[in-house]
Amino acid sequence: MRTVRAVTVTPGVADSLELVEDQPEPAAEEGAILVEALAVGICGTDHEIIAGQYGEAPPGERRLVLGHESLGRVLEDPTGTLQPGDLVVGIVRHPDPVPCTNCAVDEWDMCRNGRYTEHGIKALPGFARERWRLQPRFAVPLDRSLGQVGMLLEPTSIVAKAWDHVERIGHRAEWQPRTVLVTGAGPIGLLAALLASQRGLVVHVLDLATTGPKPELVRALGATYHSTRVDDLDFDPDVVIECTGAPKVVLDVMCKAAPTGIVCLAGVSSGGRTIDFDAGALNRSLVLENNVVFGSVNANRRHWDLAAEALRRADPLWLASLISRRVPVSGYADAYVPGPNDIKVVLEFAV
């Protein structure tokens, strides 16, 4: 049997990260499309899984192959959906088997029973292996011009979903948003700001960093960078995309939104910390101003296609500058150690 190299962990066991040299080739049941891995992006969820705080191995297995931000090249597709040589990205989440009312109509990002599975995260092997397979419905073709940055499609799908839901909520009444606040200038925050700028909105990004690449990446979008507290901002945003998950920032942005404002919470907090807060005052302002606060996770096929289009329209140099480090798979351990100025670290399989 042919084997491949794969970056794996034992979920629940801290620091069990290991490059396995003899992972079996992906089984034919995983999908008709056979793909050669080019690269995977690394994100906070990978760090949580490595810390043993998140993640689940496939049924009957002890180890989980990591990697949910994929980029690969098609080797063979007997279904004819894609051609050998095409760039492709794999959709992370698969619908639950029941299925729930949302998964039944392919809105798996809104799964209601929690029995969905996710490549590299929950009960499905990830894309950090030399070859992987996809079913055509989970394969997103990518423009050839995105060969260097295609692994940004997954985080872009997350913000494409966030924006889709902001807009659906906005249209509950006459809606003409002007000002957007994005909190957190990591990959998700920067891509949320990119999609805001593509919508012609006035974009503000808030982050603690005063040095490093973040201020310039924000300015290059035509947006304004703030390293102040939310309370010190001299405007009230119509839309907030909260990407820090920091409890104080989360509460502050809820209070800061303009009347009829929409706050999308896209950052996952770790929990376990309490905060002294006037919940009554917050409720009063949310009610009297018709504000909406909602959470957003994952993305369905429609969002992945919207994200692919957003990346195709973006400045390729700006996208490339989100990638702080490209590490060959042989140096995998280094890739998973966060550096102080890292935006996105990418593990490369083949180039």
Ligand code: BGC
């Ligand atoms: C991924 C999502 C996933 C979420 C929860 C995020 O890092 O980007 O696709 O749904 O983690 O597992």
